Amino acid sequence: MLSDSLVNGFTAGSVYALVGVGMTIIFGVLRAINFAHGEYYMLGSFAAWWGIETVDMPYIVSIPVAVAVVSVIALAVGLLVMKRLIDRPFQIGVIATLGVSLVLQNVVILVFGGSYKMFDGGWIDPVEIGDTFVSEQRIIIVLACLLVFAGLELAVRKTRFGKTMRAVSQNLEACRIVGVDVPRVVLGTFVLGCALAAFSGVLTAPVIVSLYGSMGTSITVKTFAIIVMGGVGNVSGTLLAGWLLGLVESFVAGYLGLQFRDGVAFAALILVLTFLPQGLFSRRERF
Amino acid sequence: MPSAPESTAPVLESFISVDRQIGLRAAGFAGLVAALLLAPVAVGEYGLHALIVSMTFLLPALGLNLILGYAGMLSFAQMAFFGVGSYVSALLALRWGTPFWLNLLAAAVAAGIVAVPLGVPALRLRRYSFVMCTLGFAVIAQAVAKNWVSVTRGDLGLSGVPRPRLALWSGGWEVTGILSYYYLALAVAVLAVALFLLLVTSPAGRYLVAIREDETLAASVGAPTWVYRMIAFVLSAAFAGAGGSFYVHYFTVISPTIFDPFYGNTLLVIVLGGGLGTVGGVVAGSFVFVALSELLRVSPDVRMIAYGLLLVVIVFTCPEGFLPLLLRRAKRRKAAVEAPAHVL
Numbered sequence: 001m002l003s004d005s006l007v008n009g010f011t012a013g014s015v016y017a018l019v020g021v022g023m024t025i026i027f028g029v030l031r032a033i034n035f036a037h038g039e040y041y042m043l044g045s046f047a048a049w050w051g052i053e054t055v056d057m058p059y060i061v062s063i064p065v066a067v068a069v070v071s072v073i074a075l076a077v078g079l080l081v082m083k084r085l086i087d088r089p090f091q092i093g094v095i096a097t098l099g100v101s102l103v104l105q106n107v108v109i110l111v112f113g114g115s116y117k118m119f120d121g122g123w124i125d126p127v128e129i130g131d132t133f134v135s136e137q138r139i140i141i142v143l144a145c146l147l148v149f150a151g152l153e154l155a156v157r158k159t160r161f162g163k164t165m166r167a168v169s170q171n172l173e174a175c176r177i178v179g180v181d182v183p184r185v186v187l188g189t190f191v192l193g194c195a196l197a198a199f200s201g202v203l204t205a206p207v208i209v210s211l212y213g214s215m216g217t218s219i220t221v222k223t224f225a226i227i228v229m230g231g232v233g234n235v236s237g238t239l240l241a242g243w244l245l246g247l248v249e250s251f252v253a254g255y256l257g258l259q260f261r262d263g264v265a266f267a268a269l270i271l272v273l274t275f276l277p278q279g280l281f282s283r284r285e286r287f
Numbered sequence: 288m289p290s291a292p293e294s295t296a297p298v299l300e301s302f303i304s305v306d307r308q309i310g311l312r313a314a315g316f317a318g319l320v321a322a323l324l325l326a327p328v329a330v331g332e333y334g335l336h337a338l339i340v341s342m343t344f345l346l347p348a349l350g351l352n353l354i355l356g357y358a359g360m361l362s363f364a365q366m367a368f369f370g371v372g373s374y375v376s377a378l379l380a381l382r383w384g385t386p387f388w389l390n391l392l393a394a395a396v397a398a399g400i401v402a403v404p405l406g407v408p409a410l411r412l413r414r415y416s417f418v419m420c421t422l423g424f425a426v427i428a429q430a431v432a433k434n435w436v437s438v439t440r441g442d443l444g445l446s447g448v449p450r451p452r453l454a455l456w457s458g459g460w461e462v463t464g465i466l467s468y469y470y471l472a473l474a475v476a477v478l479a480v481a482l483f484l485l486l487v488t489s490p491a492g493r494y495l496v497a498i499r500e501d502e503t504l505a506a507s508v509g510a511p512t513w514v515y516r517m518i519a520f521v522l523s524a525a526f527a528g529a530g531g532s533f534y535v536h537y538f539t540v541i542s543p544t545i546f547d548p549f550y551g552n553t554l555l556v557i558v559l560g561g562g563l564g565t566v567g568g569v570v571a572g573s574f575v576f577v578a579l580s581e582l583l584r585v586s587p588d589v590r591m592i593a594y595g596l597l598l599v600v601i602v603f604t605c606p607e608g609f610l611p612l613l614l615r616r617a618k619r620r621k622a623a624v625e626a627p628a629h630v631l
Contacts, residue, residue, distance in 0.1 A: 033415050084603055090414050091361050092602045095559065099602075102552060102595030106588040114588070217548060221426060224419045259434045266423035273416050274408045 003132040005254040006247070011138040011207065013246020014145035018200035019219055020226035021152060021238045022193030028169035028233035029189045032085050032093025036077070036101035037197055037223055038216030043070050044198025045119065045205040045215075046108055052121050059121035063202045070198035071191050073104075078190045083183050087172070101220070109213035122206020137206045144203055148196065149239050156235060165189055169233050218262065225265040229272050315567060316480070323473055327466055335469045337581035338574070339537060342476040344550075345573040346530030348557040349483045349566075350523035356564030357487055358519040359499030364405065364421035366551040367428035368398040368524040372531025373541050374432065374439060377448040380536070386459060387451035391475070391532045398528025399521045406520045410513065429546035444542025451536045468537060475533055479526065484566055486522065495519055549587065553577065556594045559601050562608030571610045 023037045047066035051057040057065065077100055085093045123140065126133035156162035168175050168185045175182055205211060222245065230241035245265060253261040327335060347369045354362045372394035379385045379393055409420045432439045439445065451462045451471060462468050486492055494515045497505040506512045535541045553576070561572020576597075580590050605612045 033419070081599060090418075092606070094361060094415075094418055095555065095602045096599050098552070098555070099595040099598030102591045102598070106591040106595070109588045110592070221422060224422070228416070228419065259430070263427055263430050266427050269423050270408055270420055273412055273420055 005250045007132065007134050007138060008254075009247035009250030010243060011141050011204075011246070012250060013243035014142045015200050015204045015242075016219075016222055016226055016245055017239045017242025018145055018148060018203075019197045020223045020230065020242050021149070021235060022196035023223045024227045024230060024233055024235070024238050025165065025189050026082075026193040027227060029165060029186050030082065030085055030093065032082075032088075032090060032097065033224065034193075035094060035097040035220060036104060036216075037097075037193070038218070038220030039101050039104040040070050040074060040194040040197040040216075041201040041219050042108065042211075042213065042216035043073060043104065044201030045211050046112065046117070046201075046213075047198070048121070048202040048205060049117055049119050049211055050112075052119075059123075059206070062121065063199070066202045067195050067198050071195045074191045074194035075187070077104075077194075078187045082190045083187060086182060086186055101216070105213055105216060112213065114213060116210040116212050119205040119209050119211055124206055135207070137203075141203050141207070144199075145239070148199070149235065153235050161185075161188060166233075222265045225269040225272075228269055312567065319570070320473075320477060327469060332465055334582065335465050337578040339465075339469055339472045340581055341573045341577035342472040343530060343534045343537060344553060344557060344577050345476050345570065346479050346533065347527040348554050348561075348569050348573050349479060350526030350530070351554050351558045352564065352566075352569045353483070353486070353495075353526065354519050354523040355558060356569075357492060357495045357499065358516055360516070360520075361418050362421040362520070362523070363418065363551055364402075364409075364424040365523065365527045365554055366546055366548075367425040368402060368527035369531040369534070369550065370428055370432065370541075370543075370545045371401050371524075372398045372528025373535035373545060374445070374531075375528070376532035377445045377535045377541050378438065380449045380452075381445060381447070384449065384452075387453055387462075387536065390451075390536070391529055394532035395525040395529040398531070399525040402521045402524035403517070406517050410516050410520060425546055425551065429543050432543040432546065439543070442543060444540060444544075446540045448535050448539045448541065450539070472533070472537075475529075479529070480566060480570060483526070487566070491515065491518065549591065552591065552594055552598075556597055559606075560597060560609050562611045563606075565608065565611060568608050568610040572608070575609075 019037065019041050022040075023034055026032075026034050026037075044066045047069040048057075048059070048062035051062040051065050052059065081096050081100055085096060123136035126135050127139065156166060164175070164180050164185050165188075167180060168182055168189075172182065175185075226238060226241045226245055229244065230237035230239075245268065248268070249261045249264045252264050323338070326338060330338070347365050350368070351362070351365045354360050354365075375397040376390040376394040379390050385393075405421075405424055409417055409424075412420055433441055435441075449461070451468075453460050453462060453471075462471050487495075494505070494510050497510060498512045498515055502512050531545075534545075556576050557572040558569055560576055561570070562568020576594075580593075585593070601608070
């Protein structure tokens with residue numbers, strides 16, 4: 001029971017963290033919360049499912065294909081919508097991304113139908129660790145999450161693009177003065193964030209098995225709790241917040257009852273916003 | 288009646304959208320009401336149904352207009368209050384067979400009361416944090432409705448909710464036919480719009496606009512900003528609660544799906560598309576965006592795609608809403624200052 005809760009918590013937490021880190025870097029450069037973020041997660045798992053069902057793609061191939069498909073969609077959305085959000089009041093961002101979310105979600109429902117889709121893929125054989133059995137896929141999720149975060153942390157600190165990304169989140173005006181191509185940075189960050197969400201969606205699909213068109217909504221709202229807890233633009237804070245939420249949810253589901261699980265994120269959101277608006281791990285940026 | 292010190296009156300006055308066309312607007316509303324009174328002659332039973340549904344959505348939309356258009360706070364909690372109102376009203380009618388006026392009032396009051404403890408943490412927050420916090424209420428409200436099985440019957444929901452009974456207490460006349468229900472809806476809608484107009488033209492309404500425009504300035508001239516924001520939050524909840532009561536006695540069933548984003552998004556389209564911070568725009572918006580899609584029998588997913596595209600188009604091209612845009616085009620005059628386009 002205890003080890004099950006731990007394993008489930010870390011897996012779910014890693015998925016949340018992967019989705020959340022995309023949202024937090026997008027928020028960083030755009031100062032807009034992306035209401036459609038969970039939809040890219042949903043699109044990722046749907047793209048992989050579609051590849052596996054129609055052309056009998058192996059799961060390992062479906063991962064890059066899904067990420068690529070979603071990146072193209074994100075690029076289109078970025079060019080049409082997100083680029084226009086630079087320097088606009090926050091309500092515009094909320095409503096425009098909400099509109100994007102409605103379109104993406106309902107186009108998927110219209111095209112593939114509203115019923116549950118069974119995801120047939122991934123490595124679900126159990127592995128014995130100590131006295132519990134853990135499916136391979138769960139181990140892969142946690143490892144992939146760690147790799148992505150290590151890579152991101154490195155990219156944000158060392159690469160040129162990562163540095164411009166941080167610069168744009170810190171001071172838009174100064175970036176413009178020194179000649180940073182702000183729309184390009186915003187677009188690149190947005191596509192990267194959405195690709196991470198899609199990656200997370202493909203990774204988690206074999207574990208959750210049943211996919212449906214509106215599955216992104218609950219992820220979007222949980223992501224809010226994570227970015228608020230982790231602190232805006234704080235990459236490693238997002239990972240810790242994701243794991244924390246995953247673990248608390250898993251223990252609440254295990255010991256109090258499954259029906260209380262989805263309330264955890266919002267209780268956390270409201271408490272953190274009220275008492276620690278700068279997030280759990282940072283002393284600087286306020287939300 | 289709260290009053291600011293005299294010297295500050297001109298400062299506040301300059302923020303108030305002074306309505307110079309009261310006569311014209313009154314005529315417009317009178318014309319609309321007359322048209323709606325005669326509508327049953329022209330439209331069939333399904334048309335009446337569409338009109339009733341749009342008038343049901345008008346109430347929470349007015350609430351959203353108050354909090355977003357007048358107080359400048361984007362709240363996703365409207366549908367949560369709508370749901371609270373509908374559950375309260377349904378439970379009262381099912382358990383004690385209370386008359387309609389009491390259900391309606393109780394639904395509004397209950398939603399308003401629920402809003403107070405929610406407003407205490409939420410109104411301390413600004414911008415995104417407020418948006419996310421209010422979205423949290425909607426999710427929690429749905430979770431409560433799903434899991435408080437002894438009262439709400441969980442996912443099954445409540446069914447067989449009585450039709451509205453017009454009586455002082457017992458006996459009276461039960462509104463069952465669609466035609467009589469239509470006139471009841473019209474009466475409630477007219478009453479709601481009248482109340483709303485009274486509210487936003489009162490000093491409290493002007494304070495709200497002043498706070499929306501510049502909270503620090505409003506506070507510096509003595510407007511108790513937190514109190515007024517709380518009042519707006521509670522009243523918007525009360526409007527939504529009353530709408531919920533009206534909804535549940537028409538459809539006679541209620542389940543946790545009422546908290547789904549579908550309804551909340553519909554409200555946003557009505558208010559933003561119709562014209563934020565205007566009354567006529569929101570009235571027109573609820574007829575155009577709800578009645579039209581009901582009449583065309585658009586399936587929910589296609590409707591949501593259309594709503595999504597509309598939201599994107601609205602915020603980028605005409606943030607003041609379609610009706611004010613049309614009016615402006617029609618009158619060929621310069622940008623009106625009445626619509627608070629910059630709230631968006």
